[in-house]
Amino acid sequence: MIRFEQVSVRYPGSSQAVLSGVDLDVPEGELVLVVGRTGSGKSTLLKAVNGLVPHFTGGLLTGRVTVDGRDTREHRPRDLADLVGYVGQDPISGFVTDTVEEELAYGMESLGIAPDVMRRRVEETLDVLGMASQRNRPLVNLSAGQQQRVAIGSVLTPHPRVLVFDEPTSALDPSAAEDVLALLQRLVHDLGVTVLMAEHRLERVVQYADRLVVVPGSGGPVVTGEPAELMVGAPVAPPVVELGRLAGWSPLPLSVRDARRRAGDLSSRLAAVLPRARAATVHGDVVAEVRKVVVRYDGRPVLRGIDLRLYAGEVVALMGRNGAGKSTLLAALVGLRVPHSGTVRVGAADPADPAGLASRELVRRVGMVPQEPGDLLYSDTVAEECRAADHDAGAVAGTALSVFDDLVPGVDPRTHPRDLSEGQRLSLALAVVLAGRPPVVLLDEPTRGLDYPGKERLGQVLRGLAGAGHAVLLATHDVELAATVTDRTVVLADGDVVSDGPSREVVMSSPAFAPQVAKILAPASWLTVAEVAHALRAG
């Protein structure tokens, strides 16, 4: 169905090819997962399928890409629109109209499909998406999971035979991600659509894949094969696979269910050992306090009387559905959102209301890395960015740069922030924030777009911050990160705190938030592969 023959892509102004000599053949009806580290060229590979590379992005493509016999050399993306449906990383930036129903119809209108057929397909697709009751709603008011489903539906209505998705679940909370993946499953099973998909969160998707394409990055050869075989040596692997590697299971289990069926032996080996609890956190001083905070948005309450204290030296995960109020709580903590009632205090010695502080004073009390770390960066080079940060925070010259160097050693300070990888850019934003040495550090969804090694590095960095006496609050959907790194987990639902306690207890008690290792080895309370490895070595 999709065939790449000796495909190489080089962008102008870059000395190195993003992809080189890629040979790939995807048969009809398969669900193929593209994996690789951040910046390895996954997106380029996906965009080459419908000709966005190079027709839209520029650059030089050599070799041949054909989809159902149509060569992208002669067919522009619009000429392939009836054959290939493409959903990019940020669904909302691809919306052309403003209501659900019109968005579903847009692609068909462009293709000139007859009105009665269009009407029928829109109704069918609304039912497939489970969104018939939302048909007239404005797209901007939908939740992230619903937006992603509409984006998928909008490329589905022209009945393409190939669907291409770039990170369809990265921005979604665990249950919304499950909805989207269930939808994709259904399309592959019932309709025989060919799906090509890239995703960092392998723990969510790898069990659905018929085939894996590993893109090693920096122009190395692309490897294709059975997921269970390729996962043995893949540079990125979900916890279930790592546990399988550790236990020496073959073939490797890809889903929690497979792993549970094999885990009897491992469980009995571990039965004698108790999980090594992280040394009980010694509560430091209170560095931030939220008391009875109510925030309303257009009259509707987003936070309904939240109480929360952050102590020096702890890492806290803030979890909950998309739209549960996580971002609003963070905004209240940095004074970007003034509560309708209740109080917010930040700082250890002389607690103050963040909304009343001057910007310059604020950054010495509380720092925040927003969801899009690039928002914090303005300068042309890393060095200049760090100099500006020192100046803004009134820190000694060189502070931010040395923090950045600690976080990601060996980056040329003359690099443009835009040219950094996702993880490096996050580290730069963190370094900029840390220049003011704020006792409270907030991060909003830091793992979006980070691969497993990047996440591991982030985990070490956050533990290091806590060790240095910072309080770290982390809004995240990433249950694995929360399980590995945090001491305490706070779960928000509909504007209320529904749980607040040690991470181990909170994530173990919730099926939605439990990490894979916990699910496999339940009822024993193991959270991470590292814990299990440590126990096995000790035992």
Place this chain on the structure above:
Amino acid sequence: MKAAALPWHAVRLRHAVRLHSTRPLHPGAWWLWATGLATAASRTTNPLLLALVLVVAGYVVAARRTSAPWARAYGFYLRMGLVVIAIRVVFAALVGAPVPGSVLVTLPEAQLPEWAAGVRLGGEVTLEGVAGAVYAGLQLATMLACVGAANALANPRRMLRAVPGALYEVGVAVVVALSFSPQLVEGITRVRAARRLRGRPHRGIRGLRGVAMPVLEGALERSIDLAAAMDARGFGRGANTSVRAPSGVLTLAGLLGVCAGLYGLLDAGSPVALGLPLLLAGGVLAAVGLSVGGRRASRSRYRPDRWGAQEWTVASSGFAAAVAALLGAALAPASMHPSTSPLVVPALAVVPVLGVLVALLPAWAAPVPEPDQPDAPDAPGAPGANTHIAPRAGVAA
């Protein structure tokens, strides 16, 4: 194509029937109705008849508007009308030819040089002069209110969807621009929030300078993303560009003709030839241009607004008001333009009153708008909370 054989038919069409019964009225029908009323208003300065037009338009708006943001337009246009009347009265009192009659108040009069003879500044303000200004102002205000009524009743986006195929690209540009402005506001909020997080000024002139650049950069990136998405979804496919020039010339000439014709029709003082004949000729020319241009794009249209009995009823009720006013002007000119000097109690002629009352028909004939859907429970409070930091946070801060 293989896809056609896929088991889509297994899914039922549960919602189709319900929606047919409450389909919104074609926006064009509302505009025709409002134009009819405005034409009627343009033919009279009789305050009683103008007030009747205002009441009729207001009643229909109240009965058939939705809860959409644009539905509040009528009140806004009414206030604008009041401003127009006030301006006219003030100017009539201060400057302009003196109207003899009963003096209300005497303002200090400025002595003007010889060459400004005939112009007056200050002096006596007469009841007759004020009345004349109020009548003329009320006429203008009523016509404005008719436009406001159309704005309140017709969905602007649906109106754009109804533009002919030749203007499709323009329509898309406008739609994209309409959804772009809220995104721009969100972008500004985000960047301002980020500047505060960096410890930099985020308000005032200094803040503005630092905000503009990243916001524009973000906007540019968004438009590139959007363009890629539109291309991938078949925008501009199979376009035939060879007819673009002739179609453009024909359409433009036609629209100019329509404008001139409308002016002739609405302005009572202009020659008859400038009115209806020019309007028709312009209309035909524009239609030819648009149909030539429409042939170049092979698009289809999803659920186009249909023109049915309800649309005919609404449009013709407005037309009836216009015709009645024109008849009234021919049969009983005195009642259409009551004298203000000497000031008399305005009388009402039967024909125009009945005509304007016919325009009340849409209050019952037009479909009742669907009540607004309540939001789904899984999207509480904060639209966009999932995308980036603190939606609208800067507004509150």
